[in-house]
Amino acid sequence: MDSLHTINNRGHAVYRRGETRNRWRWPAFSTVAACLVYAYLILPSLTVIPISFSESFSFSELSLTLYRRLFESSTWMTAIGNSALVATLASTAAVFAGTPAAYAFARGRFQGRSLAQLIVVCPLFVPVIVIALGIYFLGARSGTLGSVGILVLAHAMYAMPFVVVMVLSGLRQVNPSLEQAGYIMGASSLRVFLQVVLPQIRISVIAGWLFGFLVSFDEVIIAWFISGPQTETLPVRMYSSIMWDNTPEIAAVSTLLTLFSFVICLVMIKVGGVESVHASGAPHPRRDVRT
Amino acid sequence: MSSVVLTEISKSYVDCQALDNVSLTIEEGEFMTLLGASGSGKTTLLNVVAGMIAPDTGSVLINGIDMTRMESRKRGLGMVFQSYALVPHMSVAENIAFPLKIRRMPADEIQRRITSILQIVQLEHLANRKPKELSGGQQQRVAIARCLVYEPPVILMDEPLGALDKKLRDQLQKEIKRIHHETKVTIIYVTHDQEEALFLSDRICLMRAGRIEQLGTPKELYFNPRNTFVADFLGESNLLDCRIQSEATAVLANDQLIRIAPDCENPPATGTRRRLMIRPDRLRFVDTPSTELNMVYGTVEDMAFIGEVTRYSLRVGKDKVVLKARPTDNSRSVLIGNEVCVGWNPDEALLLSADEAAQAATRGPFQRG
Numbered sequence: 001m002d003s004l005h006t007i008n009n010r011g012h013a014v015y016r017r018g019e020t021r022n023r024w025r026w027p028a029f030s031t032v033a034a035c036l037v038y039a040y041l042i043l044p045s046l047t048v049i050p051i052s053f054s055e056s057f058s059f060s061e062l063s064l065t066l067y068r069r070l071f072e073s074s075t076w077m078t079a080i081g082n083s084a085l086v087a088t089l090a091s092t093a094a095v096f097a098g099t100p101a102a103y104a105f106a107r108g109r110f111q112g113r114s115l116a117q118l119i120v121v122c123p124l125f126v127p128v129i130v131i132a133l134g135i136y137f138l139g140a141r142s143g144t145l146g147s148v149g150i151l152v153l154a155h156a157m158y159a160m161p162f163v164v165v166m167v168l169s170g171l172r173q174v175n176p177s178l179e180q181a182g183y184i185m186g187a188s189s190l191r192v193f194l195q196v197v198l199p200q201i202r203i204s205v206i207a208g209w210l211f212g213f214l215v216s217f218d219e220v221i222i223a224w225f226i227s228g229p230q231t232e233t234l235p236v237r238m239y240s241s242i243m244w245d246n247t248p249e250i251a252a253v254s255t256l257l258t259l260f261s262f263v264i265c266l267v268m269i270k271v272g273g274v275e276s277v278h279a280s281g282a283p284h285p286r287r288d289v290r291t
Numbered sequence: 292m293s294s295v296v297l298t299e300i301s302k303s304y305v306d307c308q309a310l311d312n313v314s315l316t317i318e319e320g321e322f323m324t325l326l327g328a329s330g331s332g333k334t335t336l337l338n339v340v341a342g343m344i345a346p347d348t349g350s351v352l353i354n355g356i357d358m359t360r361m362e363s364r365k366r367g368l369g370m371v372f373q374s375y376a377l378v379p380h381m382s383v384a385e386n387i388a389f390p391l392k393i394r395r396m397p398a399d400e401i402q403r404r405i406t407s408i409l410q411i412v413q414l415e416h417l418a419n420r421k422p423k424e425l426s427g428g429q430q431q432r433v434a435i436a437r438c439l440v441y442e443p444p445v446i447l448m449d450e451p452l453g454a455l456d457k458k459l460r461d462q463l464q465k466e467i468k469r470i471h472h473e474t475k476v477t478i479i480y481v482t483h484d485q486e487e488a489l490f491l492s493d494r495i496c497l498m499r500a501g502r503i504e505q506l507g508t509p510k511e512l513y514f515n516p517r518n519t520f521v522a523d524f525l526g527e528s529n530l531l532d533c534r535i536q537s538e539a540t541a542v543l544a545n546d547q548l549i550r551i552a553p554d555c556e557n558p559p560a561t562g563t564r565r566r567l568m569i570r571p572d573r574l575r576f577v578d579t580p581s582t583e584l585n586m587v588y589g590t591v592e593d594m595a596f597i598g599e600v601t602r603y604s605l606r607v608g609k610d611k612v613v614l615k616a617r618p619t620d621n622s623r624s625v626l627i628g629n630e631v632c633v634g635w636n637p638d639e640a641l642l643l644s645a646d647e648a649a650q651a652a653t654r655g656p657f658q659r660g
């Protein structure tokens with residue numbers, strides 16, 4: 001509390017530090033407000049954790065029963081497997097389509113570039129329920145509802161804007177004269193992309209893939225519409241569980257899912273932080289001795 | 292054989308004419324500098340040669356082949372950028388090997404060339420470093436090596452020293468000059484720094500507003516500028532209005548008669564207005580009047596010690612005049628506010644036609660008071 005307090009009142013830091021050592025002071029209003037907002041944001045995610053360590057929905061003594069029941073249940077395990085498969089394939093497809101798209105948006109000079117960019121980021125703005133309904137109609141017409149293929153395609157589309165945004169931000173760090181240098185040295189566009197550009201944005205591409213994976217893994221609305229009994233994904237299973245079965249294992253699943261997302265976020269923050277320091281293509285002369 | 296022949300190149304953008312009917316021939320082995328302020332079209336012209344900008348009209352011949360519409364990767368040129376443009380995830384040796392691998396050279400040949408080129412740029416000991424681990428000057432030397440190694444007929448340099456500090460810039464200028472001397476490669480060099488241009492170039496092409504203002508050797512441009520713009524761009528100059536009286540005399544703005552060096556080739560007509568250019572280092576303080584010299588009287592307004600010389604700002608009538616002299620040149624000390632007599636040898640002054648546009652945009656020391 002002391003450190004927060006002194007930072008929030010930098011102007012009087014020295015004076016106040018001397019005082020707080022001796023007697024209690026009310027924390028600054030901004031500190032209290034910030035803590036309340038943190039609690040507001042994080043509390044819903046945390047409530048399931050204690051429940052997951054009880055016997056059923058009610059709090060009792062600490063136990064891992066729910067986790068055991070979860071791992072013994074074939075429906076839950078199938079759902080987790082389905083989700084992992086769909087998310088992996090969808091995210092990979094999104095990266096293969098989204099990375100070249102982002103490169104074209106960053107460097108290309110062609111007619112209708114803004115329109116193309118708008119179309120790609122469309123899924124971010126169109127209500128998901130509308131997309132889901134559209135895919136449902138298309139799936140019903142083509143008779144592909146309930147297949148893994150349509151789920152992968154739908155989730156790849158849904159994840160692609162995230163990949164494009166991530167890769168675009170990575171490309172902003174790449175010095176365009178590097179590519180020009182490549183062309184003048186005689187390299188083809190493909191070679192320049194694969195050997196000069198891609199290694200520099202690889203962190204963004206990996207982050208984009210992780211993001212896409214998470215987006216697909218968490219997506220419930222589209223999957224609810226188009227998945228079948230064989231292809232039920234984890235969020236769909238959880239939703240049905242709440243609606244119909246009311247099985248307490250859902251608390252354990254939720255806890256694991258939160259933990260999983262948290263780990264992926266941590267990884268992304270870590271690599272993202274590394275990227276902003278190292279991936280810069282701009283010259284920064286240093287140690288200008290002895291040249 | 293001429294290395295690069297540019298014929299009547301024009302390029303215009305929505306809001307400006309970047310290149311206006313530019314024709315320029317660069318000889319094989321020549322060091323040609325495109326000099327000009329920003330917006331003069333020098334970089335556009337370089338990019339036209341590189342193939343990164345397609346001209347509206349005109350043609351680009353490189354080694355006798357018309358490359359006007361050829362993709363830049365097929366032109367076989369080399370280019371050095373201000374930002375070095377080294378591939379950050381490749382080591383120095385890998386960067387230099389990159390253009391050779393594109394050309395599918397055998398590995399032992401690549402190794403041999405890397406070794407020899409690193410010797411030329413004196414970076415043998417840093418072959419395995421990443422560009423980030425090098426200083427700016429070292430990085431730019433790697434970039435130059437990466438160009439030299441595949442022996443392109445022409446190397447383009449786009450303000451290669453722009454990101455370096457003064458001392459490094461001086462060192463690398465010498466280095467570039469040495470490398471050009473040793474390799475005899477044709478270089479087209481873009482800069483806005485007139486000192487750099489004077490030091491490095493075989494010939495300078497001074498550009499303004501998409502046109503070539505003057506083309507010539509550094510000495511020609513410095514000692515024989517075609518107009519006041521050129522005189523002003525290359526070094527400091529004093530420009531005095533005058534009217535031609537006869538073949539050997541002219542009248543200054545204050546009606547003072549002065550002697551001028553007769554121009555046999557192109558004598559100016561009597562009565563025409565000209566501007567008399569005198570370099571600051573050609574002016575000197577005069578203690579005892581001499582018939583050899585033209586002399587004017589003025590007041591010292593300011594003086595500044597700038598290293599080897601002291602720079603005096605004088606007011607002569609309505610004009611400001613700059614004089615540079617070694618502090619030791621005069622035993623007599625000149626102080627601010629002193630009335631002084633300054634003189635010059637008529638042969639060391641040059642008559643220029645008044646350049647209206649340049650007068651409007653003058654950046655030099657000469658301003659009408």
